[in-house]
Amino acid sequence: MRQCDHWIQKLPIAVLVTAAFMAPTGTVEASDLLVPSQYSTIQGAIDASASGDRVLVAPGFYFEPIDYLGKAIEVIGLGGSAQTTLSILSVDSVVTIDAVSHPAPLSLIGFTILAGSGRVIGNPPSLAGGGVFVRDSDPLLSDLVLTGNSATLGGGLYAQNADLTVDAVSFVDNGAADGAGAFFVDVEGDLTDCVFEANDAFSRGGAMELIRSPIKVYDSLFLANLAARGAGLSFSDNSDAEVYDCTVIGNIAVEHGGGISIDQFSDVILSGLFVTENEAAQGGGIGITHFSQAQLFDVTITQNTAGEGGGLRIFESVPSLDRVVIRGNSATGFAGESGKGGGIHASLRVDSRMRNVLVADNTAIDAGGGIYWWGDCAPTLIHCTVAGNSSQTIGGAMISENYSVPDIWNSIVYANTAPGGSLLAQDSTGEWIFRYCNVEGGGLGPVHFLNFDADPLFNADYRITECSPSADSGSSTAPYIPGTDLDGAPRVQGLKPDQGVNELPVTAGPCFVRGDATADGIINVGDVIASLDYLFIGNFDPPCQDALDVDDSGLVDIGDPIAAMNYLFQGGSPPPPPEPVNPAADPTADLIGCSPLDG
Ligand SMILES: [Ca+2]
Ligand SMILES: [Ca+2]
Ligand SMILES: [Ca+2]
Ligand SMILES: [Ca+2]
Numbered sequence: 001m002r003q004c005d006h007w008i009q010k011l012p013i014a015v016l017v018t019a020a021f022m023a024p025t026g027t028v029e030a031s032d033l034l035v036p037s038q039y040s041t042i043q044g045a046i047d048a049s050a051s052g053d054r055v056l057v058a059p060g061f062y063f064e065p066i067d068y069l070g071k072a073i074e075v076i077g078l079g080g081s082a083q084t085t086l087s088i089l090s091v092d093s094v095v096t097i098d099a100v101s102h103p104a105p106l107s108l109i110g111f112t113i114l115a116g117s118g119r120v121i122g123n124p125p126s127l128a129g130g131g132v133f134v135r136d137s138d139p140l141l142s143d144l145v146l147t148g149n150s151a152t153l154g155g156g157l158y159a160q161n162a163d164l165t166v167d168a169v170s171f172v173d174n175g176a177a178d179g180a181g182a183f184f185v186d187v188e189g190d191l192t193d194c195v196f197e198a199n200d201a202f203s204r205g206g207a208m209e210l211i212r213s214p215i216k217v218y219d220s221l222f223l224a225n226l227a228a229r230g231a232g233l234s235f236s237d238n239s240d241a242e243v244y245d246c247t248v249i250g251n252i253a254v255e256h257g258g259g260i261s262i263d264q265f266s267d268v269i270l271s272g273l274f275v276t277e278n279e280a281a282q283g284g285g286i287g288i289t290h291f292s293q294a295q296l297f298d299v300t301i302t303q304n305t306a307g308e309g310g311g312l313r314i315f316e317s318v319p320s321l322d323r324v325v326i327r328g329n330s331a332t333g334f335a336g337e338s339g340k341g342g343g344i345h346a347s348l349r350v351d352s353r354m355r356n357v358l359v360a361d362n363t364a365i366d367a368g369g370g371i372y373w374w375g376d377c378a379p380t381l382i383h384c385t386v387a388g389n390s391s392q393t394i395g396g397a398m399i400s401e402n403y404s405v406p407d408i409w410n411s412i413v414y415a416n417t418a419p420g421g422s423l424l425a426q427d428s429t430g431e432w433i434f435r436y437c438n439v440e441g442g443g444l445g446p447v448h449f450l451n452f453d454a455d456p457l458f459n460a461d462y463r464i465t466e467c468s469p470s471a472d473s474g475s476s477t478a479p480y481i482p483g484t485d486l487d488g489a490p491r492v493q494g495l496k497p498d499q500g501v502n503e504l505p506v507t508a509g510p511c512f513v514r515g516d517a518t519a520d521g522i523i524n525v526g527d528v529i530a531s532l533d534y535l536f537i538g539n540f541d542p543p544c545q546d547a548l549d550v551d552d553s554g555l556v557d558i559g560d561p562i563a564a565m566n567y568l569f570q571g572g573s574p575p576p577p578p579e580p581v582n583p584a585a586d587p588t589a590d591l592i593g594c595s596p597l598d599g
Helices: 007-010 013-021 042-048 525-537 560-568
Strands: 032-035 054-057 061-064 074-077 084-087 095-098 107-114 119-122 127-130 132-135 140-147 150-153 157-172 174-179 181-194 195-197 208-211 216-218 221-223 227-228 231-235 242-244 248-251 252-256 262-265 269-276 279-282 286-289 295-302 305-308 312-315 320-327 343-346 353-359 371-374 381-382 385-386 396-401 407-409 410-412 425-428 433-435
Touching: 042 054, 095 107, 127 396, 132 140, 252 286, 525 560
Parallel strands: 032 054, 054 074, 061 084, 074 107, 084 107, 095 132, 107 140, 127 150, 132 157, 140 157, 150 174, 157 181, 157 195, 181 208, 181 216, 195 221, 208 231, 216 242, 221 248, 227 252, 231 262, 242 269, 248 269, 252 279, 262 286, 269 295, 279 305, 286 312, 295 320, 312 343, 320 353, 343 371, 353 381, 353 385, 371 396, 381 407, 385 410, 396 425, 407 433
Antiparallel strands: 119 127
8 A cells, every 4th residue: 555545535536536547657666755754845755756656745835946857747735725835935936847748647736826936938038937837748737726926928827838637726816917827828728617816917818818729718717807908818829729618707908808809810619608897998898809710609798898899899800609698788988999889899801690699788989889890891690689779879779881781681670779860870881781680760771671670579688579570580591590599499480480589489479360460459341351452452461461361271262251251240150269369379380471571
């Protein structure tokens, strides 16, 4: 048995798992070196160790920089980060893991790492990795608290040319020029269950800056960090990273990307994110700039504030958005910015595809309460709802300028406000194409297909409700119809897709009164006349074709006005449901529609 067995009962579960699954390899028997019982310092134990060994550190406060000296060893604080602290006074990284190529397990587990200031690298020289410096090595970093460290690059952690596994690490109150919590260059790997709080970068990446680093981040919190750009996360220079199920809250960027900045050819996937209460001069929630192709899926961007682009600012980039909520953000014009684009500010060839996107309750001090499009933008919006937004000038819903032409399908633009008259607005070169949309006040410009204007019957979250005229009023010919709605329900239910972000179940679909062809709530001779007109003259455009199917045969033909007359004048039975006391969806499925666009 190992001499460390008496420690086992004190080991955190993560350490036990590590010990069980990472048995040392190699021909020489691996050893456990105990600090302070066998070696008075951690470095003393490392000096005496060989690759494959473990250095097991008892709880306490250790005041020394440690360097793995290129050895593949595990350095484990047996009491965990809450009981084991490592710090230094000299100008150095507290922990250095450099050029470890041996295949044995390499890890740093169970320490609070405090007050480091980094190692000198590069020319001109920078200080890198105040707390932990990793280069040319692939360590596991687990159960660490990196706090009160500073450096030029990576106040808490600097990693270069590494494949990291970072699990349950807190980065708190670190400072740097770039990447105050962590700075990654040419790094792969995963971060899971991490917390980045109150880190402060002078330039990019208050919490984390990634350069050419396609890492994956899971289940982490980015809270109250500061930077010039990307106060939470900053991705630049081809960082094709993926971020899942994270919360980004209360971060502040002096310039761009309060919560997240995605810049310079970075194709980032953001999924399951909640981005709220962040601030920046441009792009309060998220900024996507310079040829980046982010994919946002199931992302909520709410209550963020910026000079322009309160929720999202997109510049010269083509992100795609699916199932995204952009709500309650504001463009205030502060920091000398335009005050345009309360929800989204999109400029210069933003040819994005946006599906199931709710843009609601955003405000702009200047044009474009919901969305501001400028400069050759040709986005396609499918199943979007733009509602409840306001501007203090023009374009409460949206504004399209400088040769931009949004192509908008199966969507709803309703209940937006602006004092400048038009709720949609455009300059002399901007344009819109609306198809199969419900647009309050109608659209602007010459190219529109089959739209109408009728109260969509929103609930408090801008979902259409039972009997909405937008039910079954979208077109199945729209491009890129998504498989689900914003809430994950099957997208097409009933005869046709619904307009806007949500799809009603068949039973809540278009509502009508059978026999009431004129939709005035009464079945009388006027309905018979309208029905005959529809069948034989063609002047009558029925609000709902299904109301004409008096006998519910699934066909509208001469039998229907005959059935109506029989009921009205001969004492025949009334039309089957839905009846005047309870307008409802058709209880018997057929191929007759009930949209204002049918007929
Ligand atoms: Ca439908
Ligand atoms: Ca009637
Ligand atoms: Ca019939
Ligand atoms: Ca029927």
